[in-house]
Amino acid sequence: MLFDRQGPNGSLRIWVGVKDLLIWxxxxxxxxxxxxxxxxxxxATDQDVDKYRSELLSKHGTATSMGFSAVAQALAVNGEAAFTERGGFLLDVLELQPDADVTDSESKADGDKDTAEPSPKKPKLWVDRDRLVSSTIRTVKHQYEQFKQKADEQLIKQKEFLESFERDSDDNVKELFKGELGTLRTRLEGLQVCLQDEEVPVKQFIGKFGLPDSPAPPCEDYDKLQPLRVFLNVVEDYNRCQQPEQLKDVSEKLGTIRAPISQLLAGALRAEKALKASVDKAKKMSEKASQKAMKAKVADPPTATLPLFDQGISHATPILQHKLEDLTRAENPTELDLSRPFIVRVEDWVASALQEKSALRVAVDDFKTQFDLMRAQQKGSRASKALNLDAAAVGFDFGLEVAKMFKRGSVVDKDALAACLQQQIMLSVFGIDATYDKVSSECAGMACVRFNIAGTRCVMITCAVQLVGYMQRKGVEGIITTSRMSGFFRSLGLSAIADYKASCSLETATVGPGDALYLPPGAIVAELCHTCNIGLRWPIIVHGSASASVGLAFQRRHEELEKLKGMTDKESLKASLASEAEVVAAIVDAMSKKHADPPATSGSVDVAQVPLPPALESSESKEPEKIEPPAAEPKESSPGGEARS
Structure with missing residues (x-):
């Protein structure tokens, strides 16, 4: 604490420290x-030391210099100042005189002795020269042979690839990949001239580049290219090497010959790889564009992708359409041809089937929810589900309404059918996703009524018996299964559609909400959906008296199943074929028997059926596993030269 008395009026003033002051x-x-x-x-520099060396090393103890006693006396008189002020005992080196004992000749001799150069070393003898040179030549020649062999093999393979590509590609493709082809040609040409034994072609090849309008050079060191045979000429330089260091010089010279050719080899491989990658990329882009175009065409009926839905519509016959009141009136009802498809407009059925809180409405909504999840994962899918509903809770008896469409006696009553066939007569709901454009058929070729609740689609229908006959006339041999018929029908080309229509039935229509589509026995149906379709399905058994040819499809199917059973050794497949054959045989038997006319109310068919799993089942026509006959069967060809989809 500090204080003073310099305050006001000489009062005491106290200084109190509040913080430390730090100053660097x-x-x-x-x-x-x-x-x-x-x-x-x-x-002192080295020159000063050399200059006054003689004075410093001589005349000590003489009168002209200070002895130890004089130095002590000077120290006693001057004290510490003797070290800083030169009190007389320190010598002034600038006043020293040359030593008289050292002559100029001796100084010159000492200088000559210091500047004398050492004598050169004797060169070391290379006693292992012959062994090392011979070993090096063998190694280098072996590497040369391997390098030349690989270069020749690569040149041959790449020339074959280039020739095949140019042979198989048209002018448009060559123009599209002109840059990649030019690069590959240039590098292969450079390889070919370098692997020859002449220098003139190599010089001419080098002269093609370096000008403003010349193509890109084949490699970085193209101006250093030489024929590969020069490599062997340089190898002989190893025999003239006299020191080990000279071997390295020859090896570096060989490296300058091989380096540009190695660049050509690597560049040619890159050029071929780039050409293949460009072609693959162009193909993928083309496929992607075609897929986008296909989706657009599927969504737009006038631009359908398949010729069957394009030119086929103009050649096909429109499917007959009827009104329900014309079929059910008491006097002069419209006569139906049950061997051909037809459509009945029943818009009231949509509201009746979708009554609020009815069992049928709940079942349809549940199916639609599951089907939306299914088609979100798999585009263009199709599925169906059997409905096991209580007749009292249905609210809308779809089977009864379907039975009213047909004349009594034309459809076999369910009670008159065999047990295995009764299980097939049940109500089911189906769904077809947008962009679906495939061919299907009903189980065992039965007749069926498909009623659309929502969505629209285009249908093309033909007869299985007529399609089989047409395929046989076109040279298709072996057992013609339903899957083979479906693929053949779907792949009809532009020229084959008119030819097929000339001898076979081909009918078309656009089915929308409120349309009940009747499919005759043995119908093959191609469908192109514009939007997602939801509908109800009811199978029926048409009596043989309704049409003379209605039973031919079932007879053909039964014969086909019997042949397939005899050609397979798998027990599981035999059981499946036997089960379907039993159903088909029951259909043939039911169609051929005479049945009494049922009463007016007997058309009602109970909706409650045998319980089935609630999961969605694909409604595509399921064909038993194809069994090839013992004899070799010719490969099936598509009509009109069109590729099968």
Whole structure:
């Protein structure tokens, strides 16, 4: 604490410290202007030492110099100043005289001795020269043979690839990949001239590049290209090497010959790879564009992708359409041809089937929810589900309404059918996703009524018996299964559609909400959906008296199943074929029997059926596993030269 008496009126003033003041030394010296300077001393150089060496080493103890006693006396008189002020005892080296004992000749001799150069070393003898040179030549020649062999093989393979590509590609493709082809041709040409034994072609090849309008050079060191045979000429330089270091020089010279050719080999491989990658990329882009175009065409009926739905519509016959009141009136009802498809407009059925809180409405909504999840994962799918509903809770008896469409006696009553066939007569709901454009048929070729609740689709229908006959006339041999018929019908080309229509039935229509489509026995149906379709399905058994040819499809199917059973050894497949054959045989038997006319109310068919799993089942026509006959069967060809989809 500090204090003084310099306060007001001489009062006591106390100084109290509140914080420490830290000042750096450098800052303080800068503020106060303090500068520090050390004592400068001159150090003697080597020249000064050599100059006064003789004086320093001679005349000690003489009268002209100070002895130890004089030095002690000078120290006693001058004290510490003797070290800083030269009090008389230190010699002034600048006043020293040359030593008289050292002559100029001796000094010159000492200088000559110091500057004398050492004598050169004797060169080392290379006693292993012959062995090392011979070993090096063998190694280098072996590497040369391997390098030349690989270069020849690569050149042959790449020339074959280039020739095949140019042979199989048209002018448009060559123009599209002109850059990649030009690069590959240039590098292969450079390889070919380098692997020859002449220097003129190599020089001519090098002269093609370097001009403003010339193509890109084949490699970085193209101007250093030489024929590969020059490599062997340089190898002989190893025999003229006299020191080990000279072997390295020859190896470097060989490396300059091989490096440009190695660049050509690597560049040719890259050029071929780039050409293949460009072609693959162009194909993928083309496929992607075609897929986008296909989706657009499927969504737009006038631009359908398949010729069957394009030109086929103009050649096909429109499917007959009827009104329900014309079929059910008491006097002169419309006569139906049950061997051909037809459509009945029943818009009231949509509202009746979708009554609020009815069992049928709940079942349809549940199916639609599951089907939406299914088609979100798999585009263009199709599925169906059997409905096991209580007749009292249905609210809308779809089977009864379907039975009213047909004349009594034309459809076999369910109670008159065999047990295996009764299980097939049940109500089911189906769904077809947008962009679906495939061919299907009903189980065992039964007749069926498909009623659309929502969505629209285009249908093309033909007869299985007529289709089989047409395929046989076109040279298709072996057992013609339903799957083979479906694929053949779907792949009809532009020229084959008119030819097929000339001898076979081909009928078309656009089915929308409120349309009940009747499919005759043995119908093959191609469908192109514009939107997602939801509908109800009811199978029926048409009596043989309704049409003379209605039973031919079932007879053909039964014969086909019997042949397939005899050609397979798998027990599981035999059981499946036997089960379907039993159903088909029951259909043939039911169609051929005479049945009494049922009463007016007997058309009602109970909706409650045998319980089935609630999961969605694909409604595509399921064909038993194809069994090839013992004899070789010719490969099936598509009509009109069109590729099968």
């Amino acid at each position: 030394r450098q800052q303080y010296m800068h503020e106060k202007g303090v500068s520090m300077q050390g004592e400068s001393k001159k150090k």
